[in-house]
Amino acid sequence: MKKIINNPADVVPEMVNGMVRLYPQYIEKIDGTEVMVRSDKESMQGKVGIVSGGGSGHEPSHAGFVGKGMLSAAVAGQVFTSPTPDQIYEAIKAVDSGKGVFLVIKNYSGDVMNFDMAKDMAEMDDIEVKSIIVNDDIAVEDSLYTQGRRGVAGTVLMHKILGAAADQGASLDEIEELAKKVLPNLKTIGVALSAATVPEVGKPGFELAEDEIEYGVGIHSEPGYRREKIKPSKELVAELIEKLDEELHLDKDKKYAVLINGMGATPLMEQYVFGNDVLDALEAKGVKPVFTKAGNYMTSIEMAGISLTIFELAEDKWLEYLNYPVETIAW
Amino acid sequence: MKKIINNPADVVPEMVNGMVRLYPQYIEKIDGTEVMVRSDKESMQGKVGIVSGGGSGHEPSHAGFVGKGMLSAAVAGQVFTSPTPDQIYEAIKAVDSGKGVFLVIKNYSGDVMNFDMAKDMAEMDDIEVKSIIVNDDIAVEDSLYTQGRRGVAGTVLMHKILGAAADQGASLDEIEELAKKVLPNLKTIGVALSAATVPEVGKPGFELAEDEIEYGVGIHSEPGYRREKIKPSKELVAELIEKLDEELHLDKDKKYAVLINGMGATPLMEQYVFGNDVLDALEAKGVKPVFTKAGNYMTSIEMAGISLTIFELAEDKWLEYLNYPVETIAW
Numbered sequence: 156m157k158k159i160i161n162n163p164a165d166v167v168p169e170m171v172n173g174m175v176r177l178y179p180q181y182i183e184k185i186d187g188t189e190v191m192v193r194s195d196k197e198s199m200q201g202k203v204g205i206v207s208g209g210g211s212g213h214e215p216s217h218a219g220f221v222g223k224g225m226l227s228a229a230v231a232g233q234v235f236t237s238p239t240p241d242q243i244y245e246a247i248k249a250v251d252s253g254k255g256v257f258l259v260i261k262n263y264s265g266d267v268m269n270f271d272m273a274k275d276m277a278e279m280d281d282i283e284v285k286s287i288i289v290n291d292d293i294a295v296e297d298s299l300y301t302q303g304r305r306g307v308a309g310t311v312l313m314h315k316i317l318g319a320a321a322d323q324g325a326s327l328d329e330i331e332e333l334a335k336k337v338l339p340n341l342k343t344i345g346v347a348l349s350a351a352t353v354p355e356v357g358k359p360g361f362e363l364a365e366d367e368i369e370y371g372v373g374i375h376s377e378p379g380y381r382r383e384k385i386k387p388s389k390e391l392v393a394e395l396i397e398k399l400d401e402e403l404h405l406d407k408d409k410k411y412a413v414l415i416n417g418m419g420a421t422p423l424m425e426q427y428v429f430g431n432d433v434l435d436a437l438e439a440k441g442v443k444p445v446f447t448k449a450g451n452y453m454t455s456i457e458m459a460g461i462s463l464t465i466f467e468l469a470e471d472k473w474l475e476y477l478n479y480p481v482e483t484i485a486w
Numbered sequence: 487m488k489k490i491i492n493n494p495a496d497v498v499p500e501m502v503n504g505m506v507r508l509y510p511q512y513i514e515k516i517d518g519t520e521v522m523v524r525s526d527k528e529s530m531q532g533k534v535g536i537v538s539g540g541g542s543g544h545e546p547s548h549a550g551f552v553g554k555g556m557l558s559a560a561v562a563g564q565v566f567t568s569p570t571p572d573q574i575y576e577a578i579k580a581v582d583s584g585k586g587v588f589l590v591i592k593n594y595s596g597d598v599m600n601f602d603m604a605k606d607m608a609e610m611d612d613i614e615v616k617s618i619i620v621n622d623d624i625a626v627e628d629s630l631y632t633q634g635r636r637g638v639a640g641t642v643l644m645h646k647i648l649g650a651a652a653d654q655g656a657s658l659d660e661i662e663e664l665a666k667k668v669l670p671n672l673k674t675i676g677v678a679l680s681a682a683t684v685p686e687v688g689k690p691g692f693e694l695a696e697d698e699i700e701y702g703v704g705i706h707s708e709p710g711y712r713r714e715k716i717k718p719s720k721e722l723v724a725e726l727i728e729k730l731d732e733e734l735h736l737d738k739d740k741k742y743a744v745l746i747n748g749m750g751a752t753p754l755m756e757q758y759v760f761g762n763d764v765l766d767a768l769e770a771k772g773v774k775p776v777f778t779k780a781g782n783y784m785t786s787i788e789m790a791g792i793s794l795t796i797f798e799l800a801e802d803k804w805l806e807y808l809n810y811p812v813e814t815i816a817w
Contacts, residue, residue, distance in 0.1 A: 157679050157696060159756040159792055161718045161763070170755055173762030177746070177778045214754035348488050365488060387492045415508070420751035422788045423545035424501055425490040431504030432492070447508045450816075451782070457753045457790070461490055485781075 156357045158457075163354035167211045171231055174218055178484050181222040182229075189238070190246045191218040192228040195482070199227050203321045203330055204250030207259040207314060208243065209266050210235040212351065212456045213374060216311060219485030225318035226483075227256075234353050234456070235375045237265030243273030247282060255283035255327035257334070259313055261306025262290040263375075285327055287334035289313050291343040291464065293402050294371025294379055305373050308416035308453040309341040309464045312477070315486065319476035340469050342402045344395050345462030347372035347379065349420065351455040370394070374418070374455040388425075392432040392463075399465050400440070407441030410468040412477055415449035418460035426450065429461055446477050452485065487688045489788075494685035498542045502562055505549055509815050512553045513560075520569070521577045522549040523559040526813070530558050534652045534661055535581030538590040538645060539574065540597050541566040543682065543787045544705060547642060550816030556649035557814075558587075565684050565787070566706045568596030574604030578613060586614035586658035588665070590644055592637025593621040594706075616658055618665035620644050622674040622795065624733050625702025625710055636704050639747035639784040640672040640795045643808070646817065650807035671800050673733045675726050676793030678703035678710065678749065682786040701725070705749070705786040719756075723763040723794075730796050731771070738772030741799040743808055746780035749791035757781065760792055777808050783816065 160166050167189060175184045175191060182191040190208075193199060207217045208230030217229035227250035232238035247256045256277065260270045267288060274284040290301075291309030298305055313334065320333055347369045350359035360376025363369060368391075371379030385391075396405075405411070415430045417423070426449045437444060445468065453462075468474050491497050498520060506515045506522060513522040521539075524530060538548045539561030548560035558581035563569035578587045587608065591601045598619060605615040621632075622640030629636055644665065651664055678700045681690035691707025694700060699722075702710030716722075736742070746761045748754070757780045768775060776799065784793070799805050 157699070157716055157790070159677075159679070159719045159722065159752065160759050161720055166755065166759060169762050170758040173758035173760070173765070173780075176765050177758065177761045177780050212755060214758065219754075346490075348490070368488070385488055388490045389492055391490065419753045420788060420790070421490065422750045422785060423550075423782070424497065424543065424787055427501040427504030427508065427545065428491050428497060429504070430508045431500050434504070434507045449504075449508050451754070454753060456755055457751060459488070459751070459788070 156352050158354060160354055166354045167231060167233055170211065181482060181484055182218055185245050185249055188242050188245050189231040190228055190242055190249065191221055192246065192249045193221050195223050198223040199250055200252050201254060202252065202324060203254045203327050204256040205259065205317050205321050206246045206250060206256055208238050209261050210237060213453050215485035216453045220311060220314050220483050222481055222483035224322045224479055224481035225486060226314055234355065237263065237269045240269045240272035240276060243270055244276040247273060247277040247284060251282045255285065257317060257327060257330045258284065258286035259310060259317065260286055260288050261310050262288045262303055263300045264302065265300065283327055285331045287338060289338065291341045292373065293342050293398060294344050298373055299377040300375065307343045307374055308414060308462045309343045309466065311452045312341060312412065312414060312464065312466050313337060316473060316476045318481065319479035336469065340467040341464065342399050343462050343464040344371060344398050345460055346370050346391055347418065347458060347460035349459040350376045351458040372460065374453060388429050389432045392429060392436050395463050396436045399463065403465055403467055405440050405442050410474065411442060411444045412446035412466040412468055413444040414452065414464040416453055416462045416464065417451040418458040419451060419454035420457045420459040421461050426461060433463060445474055487683050489685060491685055497685045498562060498564055501542065512813060512815055513549055516576050516580055519573050519576050520562040521559055521573055521580065522552055523577065523580045524552050526554050529554040530581055531583050532585065533583065533655060534585045534658050535587040536590065536648050536652050537577045537581060537587055539569050540592050541568060544784050546816035547784045551642060551645050551814050553812055553814035555653045555810055555812035556817060557645055565686065568594065568600045571600045571603035571607060574601055575607040578604060578608040578615060582613045588648060588658060588661045589615065589617035590641065590648065591617055591619050592641050593619045593634055594631045595633065596631065614658055616662045618669060620669065622672045623704065624673050624729060625675050629704055630708040631706065638674045638705055639745060639793045640674045640797065642783045643672060643743065643745060643795065643797050644668060647804060647807045649812065650810035667800065671798040672795065673730050674793050674795040675702060675729050676791055677701050677722055678789060678791035680751065680790040681707045682789040703791065705784060719760050720763045723760060723767050726794050727767045730794065734796055734798055736771050736773050741805065742773060742775045743777035743797040743799055744775040745783065745795040747784055747793045747795065748782040749789040750782060750785035751788045751790040752792050757792060764794060776805055
């Protein structure tokens with residue numbers, strides 16, 4: 156393992172300290188926790204708080220999306236490990252301004268359980284809490300740490316939509332309704348060229364041959380659905396688009412957003428080539444997305460790989476939410 | 487070589503197409519070239535144009551910094567190869583609005599020669615052109631493709647400063663004077679954990695052992711100044727800070743900006759841990775930077791590695807320029 160770190164056991168607290176010290180204009184840490192909360196407290200007054208989080212190793216998720224117009228707080232667990240309920244509870248308390256708090260949870264058993272326990276703790280304090288479990292990854296049903304489908308890069312678009320709605324004064328019920336409407340329109344699938352190495356483990360989560368890729372790998376190195384020799388980008392894209400089309404029934408008369416997500420070690424050079432192929436493949440179906448973005452948003456430490464999210468914008472308002480200005484590290 | 491691309495010979499045009507199609511709100515391509523120019527033409531009227539560029543493989547540099555408040559255009563050469571003079575000349579013509587054009591050139595022999603030829607071509611059209619050669623990398627004197635010091639990540643801060651000044655109406659002479667004042671205050675040094683693979687070459691530019699790093703490697707895999715076993719981040723930082731201190735004579739009564747730059751495959755997890763150590767090391771010298779930023783800005787395709795730029799803010803106005811709002815893909 157060759158990493159720019161100190162003691163592997165200290166990676167998360169040192170990383171969190173680094174983030175809040177590098178970006179004090181956006182985030183600050185709640186003392187004694189790994190909870191990062193919006194520095195601009197004024198912007199949260201009278202509004203629903205939006206909290207997300209999960210295991211570390213997905214940077215810039217989730218703290219990179221904390222700031223005016225997006226998340227109110229993010230909770231960082233150990234690497235690839237859910238944050239504990241008490242830390243999530245601290246985040247909820249910190250961002251509640253009387254209008255309630257909404258939790259965005261990626262669908263992993265540990266996260267679902269711990270966010271749910273934190274919700275119960277907060278409700279005992281009379282803080283109203285609602286939540287959504289994001290399960291946008293269409294690659295596989297059930298997985299190593301998941302019942303049903305996994306939550307992956309589409310979660311960042313959920314943050315964006317709900318954050319904008321909250322900033323515009325939506326109520327907790329309205330945000331819950333919005334999240335439920337968005338969820339079935341948000342689909343992701345990815346491909347891995349190499350695995351991530353968890354610092355405290357010291358070796359990659361799996362091995363691929365020098366010419367091999369795996370379709371549908373999760374963001375914690377969970378198995379995908381097929382391994383084979385790498386193909387040209389256009390052919391990879393064709394398969395991923397077909398899988399997404401089966402779910403979304405792409406329609407030239409509908410509006411879509413596209414998020415291309417690098418997994419950590421995949422250079423922008425490859426992401427832009429891939430993006431060009433995605434836009435070609437969609438164009439061949441008569442689809443011209445109205446919102447597009449590429450970069451590292453939901454990573455898996457230093458995994459090489461890429462995911463493609465397509466989000467059907469069933470309501471015009473959703474495009475406005477995507478374009479709504481934010482003040483964050485990473486959007 | 488395992489990359490998400492099609493024909494290696496087509497990487498640059500496909501990447502450029504991807505960028506302009508993914509981000510039409512910021513950039514568009516000049517037909518028949520790999521020049522990306524600001525979409526918002528109105529924002530360039532009556533202002534000095536700022537043009538940069540160089541070999542591809544450093545994404546998001548330079549096109550990721552084209553947009554209101556920053557660059558007017560960027561020219562993308564083949565991978566790690568200077569763009570040709572005719573393409574640079576097209577960029578200059580496209581952004582001149584009668585106030586002249588300023589070129590930001592990284593110090594590589596091919597770039598210096600080709601940008602200079604483009605300048606001559608533009609001057610024959612009565613376009614006034616001035617330029618700066620950025621040579622912020624303190625690691626080595628002279629290098630594979632460079633006489634003197636190389637231009638690396640500090641170049642992005644030069645773009646930011648000059649772009650803000652141009653947007654505020656600075657004249658060509660004022661921008662030249664500003665660039666000359668900024669340059670000696672801008673110093674960078676980096677470390678590599680692995681090399682980049684140029685698509686048309688198909689293998690890494692150099693090899694490092696599994697536990698080995700190299701100090702001072704350039705962004706085209708040019709040799710650095712020492713190889714040794716990897717050390718904890720704190721110890722790497724200590725060496726890099728000492729080198730920068732020898733150049734900048736860090737002073738607790740002066741103001742500094744810090745840019746931490748990932749080389750392509752280095753995850754944000756490591757960048758934030760490294761950033762935390764940088765801020766500790768500076769604090770030990772009584773220095774608290776007034777501007778800090780971390781991420782992938784001047785990459786070397788999929789090289790793993792990191793660079794540290796320290797920029798002494800000799801004038802208060804420079805901090806305003808760094809914080810001046812921009813509309814770009816990647817700042």
